[in-house]
Amino acid sequence: MARSASLLWRNLRVYQIYGANTDVGKTIFTTALCKAARRLYRDELTGYLKPTVPRDADLLSSIYSHLAKAAGSGTSPDGWFFIETAGGVHSPGPSGTSQAELYRPLRCSVLLVGDAKLGGISTTISAFEALTLRGYDVEAVLLFEDDRYRNADYLRTYLADRHRGLPVVSVPAPSPSEAHGSEEDAESMRRYYEETSRSDAVRGLLGHLDGSHSARVARLESLASEGHQRIWWPFTQQKLLSPDKIIAIDTIIINSKGVAPAGVLDGSASWWTQGLGHANSSLTLAAAYASGRYGHVMFAEAIHEPALALAETLIQGMRRGGGGGTHRLSRVFYSDDGSTGVETALKMALRAARTRYGWAVDSKLGIVGLEGAYHGDTIGAMDCADPSAYNEKVEWYEGKGLWFRPPSVICREGKWRVNIPAEFGEAGEIYAESLTDVFDFRAREGRGEHLLYEAHVETVLRHHLDKGRKFGALMMEPVVLGAGGMVLVDPLFQRALVNVVRRSQHLFSPEFVGQPSGNGTDWTGLPVIFDEVFTGLYRLGRFTASSFLGLDADVSVHAKLLTGGLVPLCTTLASESIFRTFSSDDKTDALLHGHSYTAHPVGCQVALESLRQMQNMESSGRWAPFQRGWVGGTDDDGARQQDGAAGNNNRASRSCWSIWSPQTVDWLSRRPSVAGVWALGSVLSIHLESPGGAGYTSTAAVALRDALRATNHGPSQNPWNVHSRVLGNVLYLMGSQTTGQEVVLEIEQLLRRHLS
Amino acid sequence: MARSASLLWRNLRVYQIYGANTDVGKTIFTTALCKAARRLYRDELTGYLKPTVPRDADLLSSIYSHLAKAAGSGTSPDGWFFIETAGGVHSPGPSGTSQAELYRPLRCSVLLVGDAKLGGISTTISAFEALTLRGYDVEAVLLFEDDRYRNADYLRTYLADRHRGLPVVSVPAPSPSEAHGSEEDAESMRRYYEETSRSDAVRGLLGHLDGSHSARVARLESLASEGHQRIWWPFTQQKLLSPDKIIAIDTIIINSKGVAPAGVLDGSASWWTQGLGHANSSLTLAAAYASGRYGHVMFAEAIHEPALALAETLIQGMRRGGGGGTHRLSRVFYSDDGSTGVETALKMALRAARTRYGWAVDSKLGIVGLEGAYHGDTIGAMDCADPSAYNEKVEWYEGKGLWFRPPSVICREGKWRVNIPAEFGEAGEIYAESLTDVFDFRAREGRGEHLLYEAHVETVLRHHLDKGRKFGALMMEPVVLGAGGMVLVDPLFQRALVNVVRRSQHLFSPEFVGQPSGNGTDWTGLPVIFDEVFTGLYRLGRFTASSFLGLDADVSVHAKLLTGGLVPLCTTLASESIFRTFSSDDKTDALLHGHSYTAHPVGCQVALESLRQMQNMESSGRWAPFQRGWVGGTDDDGARQQDGAAGNNNRASRSCWSIWSPQTVDWLSRRPSVAGVWALGSVLSIHLESPGGAGYTSTAAVALRDALRATNHGPSQNPWNVHSRVLGNVLYLMGSQTTGQEVVLEIEQLLRRHLS
Structure with missing residues (x-):
């Protein structure tokens, strides 16, 4: 069982002592706990740490090293360790970072020292919540008894209601004289500690912590095997999955090694969802805010701020990030994941094509796509992909498409090559100096490289149309086929495919005589769907993957990075031309699709925050060091970069990094x-x-x-x-x-x- | 535009003054703000409120009434209102409820008075977070200047990073002597207020608040029309939806009128998702905790505590709540919504039937179901429903089933009736004294009422099977057809259908010679799928709707109430018998289905909390007052209730309420x-x-x-x-x-x- 991070050893019970405020008695409680542990667990190690190292990363790794040594890889005798923090939960650590943030990668079990004074109920609950929303387990709340304010009584009731079994432990405070430092005081404090550390409250607390530590370790150790009995994993042949291969995740997997001792580097970006690091607290707070403000909003015929703001952000982002010059996408439909978003896109596009071309509702409509496509696991999304290991054993799978095998791009022996499959007639390779050159459409189209592609597309389409097949949409993942094998598709081919489809007004329905409105944003030929679930929202370095093609889709689908790895949410964007198709006086002509949690405010708010952070990174030049490596290599590149007026397509085609x-x-x-x-x-x-x-x-x-x-x-x-x-x-x-x-x-x- | 709740009027800027702790200067800041507002906005009303009424509901409604009167339905002159709270954000209000919780239904804009003292950075940030996670908008943080600790400087940087445009306003504190109450002090304080209320900081703050209030009102007023331009609503014919009909939700819709002045009562339980009230803070905190602890976990071959604990809770709940005696469901597969959960269930069941019966992968398999079924909006889920207004215009819809029109139950003229459709041969009505009697299978089966049903089911099935049709699953919503028209199905019919299907080992594949293992949990005949997305998890009063039928499913699907109306999550439960079907040395025999956010920790943690709360309500007798009305009405019922030993089926059949x-x-x-x-x-x-x-x-x-x-x-x-x-x-x-x-x-x- 591989286990990720955190200060957790079977033989070492480690607690971090946080305070609801400064001057609430952290040191006194820590001292009493140490004394009690030494007395009650005589054969064990009891340690104490109050760390002060200026750099955050050093601080964490020194704590981790210190404790790992004490634990001796689990071979040392059992022990207790108490780590004291300074001030309140959010008081700045040595570097200035809030302690609750700073120590989060260690996710140490917490003892929270509450405030017994007037106002202390509020600061204690607030501190408890600040820790909880950073994923800490608060194991107990400790505070002084106070006959006047009785905060302990209130907190006991309040917290017990909400957090079953959470002990609120109170002990008498030292008398004011005891804490003042003279010799007499020292003797008095010695007596105080002696009594307190022997008190039932403190002894009981240690017993409780001992038990809950054992339970936590035991549970974590059985998580894989229990899961093996109960869970049906996605995309997993469980006969080949023994419990020892299952990763039990106790806390965040981190993908920024800097602050992550003993960590797992998440090299798959958590199934391609991850953009801002795991457990980003701005995303947490965004989720919590929307949850507290709205909970659920029944979205049919209703609107709320995060849903509208997210729709606006996406539409604007697509326009700025789009290379096509036209601005087709203007409507946002919400659903839950890439699959449902693709099904929605499909319903939109097929209806648009069918009504324009006057086909009957039971016409067999296919889609045009790419071989190796992957659009999700619901049946409708599966049917958009060509037969493969993903779907060939699925009972209701019925591939409904015509799929072109695309030319692909790869670097081999230091050269970028475009591999053209045999069926294009002139099979072979095109070489390019750099990836940027592959995306330089002006140059490549200048050399006529697209003509072969267009001719092939037209021939194949005509062949199938002549056989009487009907198509209702062109659907593809721009630039990269993800689950289909992480294939970089020649973008020039995708342009050629879209261009042929769009200019062929009469190709798909020879009898069609109408015209689109001609404002430049109406779909022509077939509605074009871009599935940007994986490729969009900065995964490939830009807001939208369509900008690499210099084209706007009529419908596009966005998920994964949308919510930065927190909760499911998907958006399907559509043009007015597509949207108008469903407009009618008959309510059953509407897009009768929806999910209970459509546009759930938590997802929308998180997505807004996620996009805001990524857009800020882009505009503030956060990725410049990477970009310089790719585009700043030659004089020629430098000259090109200044040539900013040469049009969108050209500029977009250059920034591959x-x-x-x-x-x-x-x-x-x-x-x-x-x-x-x-x-x-x-x-x-x-x-x-x-x-x-x-x-x-x-x-x-x-x-x-x-x-x-x-x-x-x-x-x-x-x-x-x-x-x-x-x-x-x-x-x-x-x-x-x-x-x-x-x-x-x-x-x-x-x-x-x-x-x- | 209908608008819900909150202290928001165009002509009245209302702010609630919260403190990071007690004794941070709330009264001083409030006084200074009132004075400044009176001076700067001479023609306007400036009001102040420090409310104290013992009962929470009275407190809220008195505040609301007072301010509504001041606003005069928007006809009074413009004005300012400041409502001061007591102590810190979580300090108990008059009734003992935490103020941050108590005042939440009003969701008043907040001015947070921060703490300038040592430790004040921590208490201020924690208070800010406690307010944020209850959905408040903190409009500004105010605090005293302090040359020693400079908390204002730190907070300015910290908050600006995270919350764009949030002003942190600091002013000099009154000198210690000024605040002490003698006559001289009073004069000195008068001077202090004079200076402070004239200071650039306070004047600037009022200007900022004035602007942001106007912006908020304007945005809310345009939300519907902007949304009308940008949003593509689910299940909505937008041509018939003018902006004035769109509900702009500024904050939670409440469904507990008690604490909700000027509210909308959410009578659809927010599309059937709502169980614990909107914006329940325990659910918020659960979401925030999981977000802070995990963020995203890539679930293939990994396990985390909330996913396992939820799986265990569901399996145990189904067993306790199941009436069938056998305990079939033992595996949990996670997906995102009812549709994806149904598609998963379908893939599971079809594969099980196909492999047992040895059918080819391209066999046309149908499902057996009920007329009026509704299982979701993805194509595979749609194909499980009979043709209807929901799907008849959808291009790829292709109903793949045999659907029985079910006898239904309704109360008319004071009598409960079971309406039996004509095709059963003996069309007509069965009368029952009470709903409980409809579910009294012992009595009804004793009278042979099921024989007609079973004969009909068998005849129809044989007819279709004789024509060569193949079926791979029985799928239905137990007890109630939801979206199909909110129809109460005769549960005796659903039992008859399941029983005929299960006992007919050779009906579905005459050549089949194998036997199930015979341990009582293997599926027989066809795998039975219960779609409990709407009907399960206490919607009908019990943990599982299947208990009303006294039957266990082989596969069942649960969503909606699962997460209490917060985020999408769905679980598909399956038996070992179904699960084993996919076990093989070939990884492509696995269930190759999964979504990026499969088993997302936020959803699992929220679901755990939601189920915990509902199970607590059940075990603590929270619903007893309702239940008494239904089952305690007659002597006969009373006698029956004591007859607890008469077996599961019987007991379950009695508690309809x-x-x-x-x-x-x-x-x-x-x-x-x-x-x-x-x-x-x-x-x-x-x-x-x-x-x-x-x-x-x-x-x-x-x-x-x-x-x-x-x-x-x-x-x-x-x-x-x-x-x-x-x-x-x-x-x-x-x-x-x-x-x-x-x-x-x-x-x-x-x-x-x-x-x-």
């Missing part, structure tokens, strides 16, 4: 075991040679994945390893949008070590 | 405009006479809905109205699990008034 360095991509591309590699945005995709065939069932990448996972890196007291995912012969690594250069560098070194 | 009184059901059932009525759990379903035909497109219930919505009830200063939803000719009302008797009574009176 990744957090992964071009040097590492180059190095990887020259390994004998590597068939090819590419990097864009936070994604690095390594295609390994696979003698037994590539694809989902290949196991070629498993060895590398296991090596990254098994090896501990970093100093021995502060180890970390990399958790990554494979897709057949492909191992990919994905950072979050906050991943720093030093982390990337370490992982790159690690890759080089394993692939040398 | 509703929050809606049997007297009101009886009264409604005798109205000429009412075709029938039923109530169970928190649901009241009124079927109105509809000359133009019933069904989704009927408008018969719209008039009653509009009447409930348009009328203001309660005192004029404290009005409320009822927001309800219709399904064709059916108007339903749905309480939450916390709705009190006095609220139900008021709504019942209202119904009587409108239907007299």
Whole structure:
């Protein structure tokens, strides 16, 4: 069982003592607890720590090292450790960071010293909540008895109602004279500690903590095996999954090693959702705010601020990030995940095509798409993908499409290549100097590279249409096929496909005589759906993946990074042209689709905060160090960057960058075991040679994945390893949008070590 | 634009002054603000309130009344109002309730007075967070300057980072002598107020508040029309939806009138999700805790505590709540909403049937179900429902089933009737004394009432099977068809259907020769799926709706109330017999289904808290007053209740109860405009006479809905109205699990008034 982070050892009970305020008795309680532990657990170690190191990362790693040594990898005798904080929960630590934030990666069990004075009920509950919303477990609240305010009585009732079994322990305060420091006082305090540490309250508390520590460890140790009995895992052959392979997550997996002793580096960006680091407290507070303000809003015929603001942010972001010049997307439909968002998109597009072309409701409509597509796991979304290991055994799967095998882009032996499949007539490779050149449509279209693509698309479409097939939408993932194998598609081909579809007003319904309104935002040919669930919202370095193609979709779908890895939410954006299709005096002509939690305020508020943070990173130049590595390499690039007036398409086509360095991509591309590699945005995709065939069932990448996972890196007291995912012969690594250069560098070194 | 609750008027800027602690200067700041407002806004009203009324509800309504009078329905001159609280944010109000909780229904804009003393950074941030997680907008933080601690400087940086534009306003503190009360002091304080209220800081603050109040009102007033331009609403014909009909939700809709001045009573339980009241702070804190502890967990091959604990809670709850004696459900698969949960269930069941019966992967498998079924909006879920207004215009819809029109139960003219459709051969009605008698299977099966049902089911099944059709699952909503028209199905029929399907080992595949393992939990005939998304988890008064039938499903689906109206989450439970089907050495035999946010910790933690609260309500007898009305009415019932040893089925069949009184059901059932009525759990379903035909497109219930919505009830200063939803000719009302008797009574009176 691999376990992630936190100050948890079977043989060492570690508590961090937080105060509801300053001057509430933290030191007194800590001292009494130490004394009581020494007396009651004579054969055990009892330790105390009040750490002061200026840098946050050093502070955490020194605490971790100190305790790891005390625990002796679990071989030392049992023991107790108390770590005292300074001031209140949010009082600044040595570096100025709030302590509740600073210590969060350790997620130590907490004893909260409450405030017995007037006002202390409020500060104690507030402190309790500040800790809770950072994921701490408060194991007990301790405070002095006070006959006047009786805060302990109130807190006992209040907290018991809400947090079953949480002890509120009160002891008499030292008399004022006792705490003043003279010799007589010292003797008096000695007596006070003697009595307090022998009191039933303190002894009972230690017994409780001992029990709950054992229970916590036992539960964590059985989590994998209990889960193995109860859980049906997604995308997992459970016969091949023994409990020892299951990762029991006790707390956040961290993906910023800097503040993460003994951590797991989340190399799959938590199934591609992660943008702002796990358990980002701004996202937590956004979720809590919306929960407290709204709870649930029944969204049919209602509106709330986060839903509207998010719709506005997305529409504006798509416009700024779009390269097409037209601004098609103007409507937002909410659903719960990529699958439901794709199904919504599909319903929108098919209806638009069917009504414009006058087809009967029971017409068999297909979609046009790409081979290797993946749009989700509900039946309608599955039917949009070509047959593959994902769907071929699913009973109701019935692929309803025409899928083009796309030319793909990869770096091999230091060269970027576009691989053109045989069916294009002129199979072969196009070479490019750089990834940026692959996206330089002006140059490539100038050389006529798109003509082969357009001719092929037109031929194939005509062939199928001539056979009487009907199509209702073009659906694809712009730039990268994700679950279909982390394939970088030649963007010029995707442009060609869209362009052919859009200019062919009469291709899809020869008898059609109408015209779109001609304002430039109406769909033509077929509605174009971009599934940006994985590729959008900065995963590839830009707000929208469509900007890489210099095209606007008629419908596009956005999820995953939308909520920065917190809660499910999906948005399907559509143009007015699509929207108008459903407008009628008959209510059954409406899009009769919806989920109970449609546009749930928690998700919308979190998404707003997530987008705000990423947009700020973009505008503040946070990614400039990465970008310089990719675009600042040559004089030519420098000159190009100044050429800002040359139009959207051109500018957009230039800024291809990744957090992964071009040097590492180059190095990887020259390994004998590597068939090819590419990097864009936070994604690095390594295609390994696979003698037994590539694809989902290949196991070629498993060895590398296991090596990254098994090896501990970093100093021995502060180890970390990399958790990554494979897709057949492909191992990919994905950072979050906050991943720093030093982390990337370490992982790159690690890759080089394993692939040398 | 109907607007819900909160102290918001265009002409009155109202602020509640909270303190980070006691003795931080709330009164001084409030006084200075009042003085400044009087001076700067000479023609306006400036008011001050420090409310003290013992009962929470009285306190809220007196504040509301006072301010509503001051605002004069928006006709009075503009003004300012400052409401001072006592102590810190969580200090107990007059009744003992924490003030932050107590005043939440008013959701007044907040000015937070921070603490300038040592430790004050911590108490100020904690107080800010306690307010935020209750959905308050903190408009500014005010505190005294202090050269030693400089808390204002720290807070300015800290808060600006996280909350754009939030002003942190500091002013000099009064000198210690000024605050002491002698005559000289009074003069000195007068001078202090004079200076402070003229200071740039305070003047600037008022200007800022004036601007943000105007902006807030303007935004709220444009929310509906802006939304109308940007949002694509679910289940809504937008051509028929003008902005004036859109409800702009500024804050929680409340469904407990007791603490809700000027509120909207949420009569649809927020699309059937609501169980614990909107914005329940225990759910908020649960969400925040999981967010802070985990963020996202990539769930494939991983496990975390809330996912396991929720799985255990559900499995145990189903066992305790199940009436069948066997305990089939033992596995939990997580997804995002009812639709995805149903699709998962379907994939599970079809695979189980296909592999056992040896059918080819491309066999056309149908499901057996009920007419009027509704299982969600993704294509696979839609295909499980018979053709209806919901799906008949959807391009990829292709009903894949055999649907039985079920006998239904309704109360009319004071009598409970089971309506048996003509195709059963002996069409007609069975009468029952009470709803409880309808569920008394021992008695009814003793009278042989099930024989007609079983014979019909067998005949129809054989007919279709003889034609070569193949079926892979029986799927239905136990007891109530929700979206299909809020129909109470005769539970005896559902039992008969399941029993025929289960005992017919060879019916569905005549050539089948194998046997189930015979341990009593294996599926036989066809896997039985119960879609409890709407009917389960106490909506009908019990943990599981299957207990009403005295049957266990092989697969069951749970959502909506699961998370108490906070975030999307769905669970699909399955038996080991179903689970084993997917076990293989080939990873592509696994259930290759999953969503990015599968088992997201926030949802699981919230669900745990939601279930815990509802289970506590059940075990503590919270619903006893309602239950007494239904089962304690006659001597006969009393005698029956003591007969506890008569077996599970029998006991379960007796406890039919509703929050809606049997007297009101009886009264409604005798109205000429009412075709029938039923109530169970928190649901009241009124079927109105509809000359133009019933069904989704009927408008018969719209008039009653509009009447409930348009009328203001309660005192004029404290009005409320009822927001309800219709399904064709059916108007339903749905309480939450916390709705009190006095609220139900008021709504019942209202119904009587409108239907007299």
